[in-house]
Amino acid sequence: MNIVLWVLQGTLAAVFLAAGLPKIAKPREELVAPMGEWVNSFPAPGIKLLGLVEVLGAVGLVVPPLAGVAPVLSPVAAVGIIVIMVGAIVAHARESAGSKIAMNIVLGVLAAVVVWGRFGPYAF
Template sequence: MHVAYWITAGLLAMFYLCSGGLKLLRTSEQLRPMMAWVDSLPMPVVRALGAVEVLGSLGLILPPVTGIRRWLALAAAIGFVVLQIGATRVHVSRGDRRIALNLVLFCVAVVTMWLSTSWL
């Protein structure tokens, strides 16, 4: 069960660390080709989402590695589930039906959430 957790958590952490890092470091013009929705939100909100994604990535990895407050891994996985529900709603509300990545990330986050209960 721990191996499966590390696989799913590692994939999620890598994706969200990259995605969050881009949101923190790039301008809206640089983000627009990858994320068309950035124009519909103020840039401080996009930066905040990036920070949440980076912190969530750390939350998936550091608590199980250090053994300190392992429940934070579950909280981070729940956060990513909620994040993908919101992201899917944003895409659908804008008329963008390309939500396959959101659905895959949602499913991986749900599995990671379930697997993270083994750390409790």
């Protein structure tokens, strides 16, 4: 099960790193086409902040346990990802993007499994 949790953590980290970096690096106008109309309903600094939080969540999933420093931050980062996914579900529901909502639910469930495993029987 430890290997499964590491695979989930790595997968979530890759997804959130890939989602967060463009939000930090690109202007809001360039994000509408690949990410959807929800981008227009948020201020540009809010999108940059969201990207930063996603990148920090990605880092928090894998770096602390690999470094052996405060590994409890890994499941805490997974809790943060669940919170981000709840917000994403709300934002995508406003634009009626069902396929994006489904992906948010899947990512939230994967993060919940990491929380369960790392706070529970498979803690570091």
